[in-house]
Amino acid sequence: MTSSHFVDQAVALQPDGDNFFTGAAHPAWGNMVGPFGGITAAAALNGVLQHGKLLGVPISLTINFCSALAAAPYRLQVLPVRTNRSTQHWTVQMTQAGADGADETVLTATAVTANRRDTWSTDDVPMPRVPAASELERRNLFGVEWIKRYDMRLVQGGVPAQWDGSGDNSLTQMWTRDDPPRPLDFVSLTALADVFFPRAWLRRATRVPVGTVSMTVYFHADAAMLERSGSGHVLGQAQAQSFRNGFFDQTAQLWNEAGDMLATTHQVVYYKE
């Protein structure tokens, strides 16, 4: 990959024998601990997309984050465990050398890819009526490195201005696109599925320690819809459903500027206190 875009740099993989790739966390995507989970998820999906036996396009992706990724190389095992006539099932594991030198699993994933065919189609959740991205001011959500990789325009539900315990809901709506702009693809869409800051911070106006443990993306966009989306902003809407004894969930939707639903995504997040 010769592109110099931050997304391509971060998800770049080198083939390392059958069903294996190597890669490394990229400093441009630093988060509080390790890199932004969304870009790590995107790199895992890229292993599937780069695999010589790939059938079709991504339909679903689930990533389980076992530990923070260290600023070091990783190895990615990407296995097509079952190939049917029009669908294909994948398992993925990312490993890094641990403190004692032995390989440790830092991420597990599963994915389904498929050859889509034209069918009756409709979106059942319309894009909310919000101001266009061009009518809103660009504003970075909070001060970590990966946030600089995005042009974010908040509609509602930003990071609380005061951490005073005053929150009463967990809904965020915002437009986001890569900075610099980059035509949307499955890799960048995967990263965009994780751009929302922790719902626990918004709901409680309290900045507690958090970490995503599992994240799933359902891709509704096919290659043609991605191409139509170009490098425009993507509207994201995210909300928690339950906060319970150390874990909360998040359900989210992503639309392109034309109002087509690109993806729906869910995650469950550890929180302390």
Added chain:
Amino acid sequence: MTSSHFVDQAVALQPDGDNFFTGAAHPAWGNMVGPFGGITAAAALNGVLQHGKLLGVPISLTINFCSALAAAPYRLQVLPVRTNRSTQHWTVQMTQAGADGADETVLTATAVTANRRDTWSTDDVPMPRVPAASELERRNLFGVEWIKRYDMRLVQGGVPAQWDGSGDNSLTQMWTRDDPPRPLDFVSLTALADVFFPRAWLRRATRVPVGTVSMTVYFHADAAMLERSGSGHVLGQAQAQSFRNGFFDQTAQLWNEAGDMLATTHQVVYYKE
């Protein structure tokens, strides 16, 4: 397991060496092709729950259905791939002998378990105001064997009375409990996460061929909440978000009779036409 309840019969596993179990599809849970996916997902989770190295309780479970389960024994590999201080990551694979005798993967799964601790907690999506289960008539949704394993009481969004293409939304609300009643646990809750009939049938009033390819359950209930729920009905609410070129998604919530959110769950489903 000596219980004669249909749920326990269907998820029963025999240890088969380190990290392996054997089991078999149960005829009481027959669906259109193979058994009800929810009970197969429950059996996969049961492999984690029965594993000698289990830490904590289920937080998330993702099941990818690679093919219909045959009416034959299966082998379940259950691996604790990473154990942290309070969380544990699992990979699961179910295999069956294929037509040529070689093992084929019929299901892959990942799970996260964790030791929960008491924290600030709240539900951000309240249970909808609906009539109590006791005020509604029991009615089976449609005519397959596994439906008889449940006491279902529909609030809204049942299987269309006429397949006339007249549908205009995909929302179902219904109360469900095991029949005969059985105290709720993580296994039966997993199966309940899959009791909704295909959203494509409701949205279109058209009975197209369908099959779930991936399903995720986030468990908000801990053991204490499950015990409080007893063998009461569980309110389920399910809705599609997008139907697009062969695949639609479903997002759903489950509450106990007291209005506590037990789980949130998502799936992506293949459909034809």
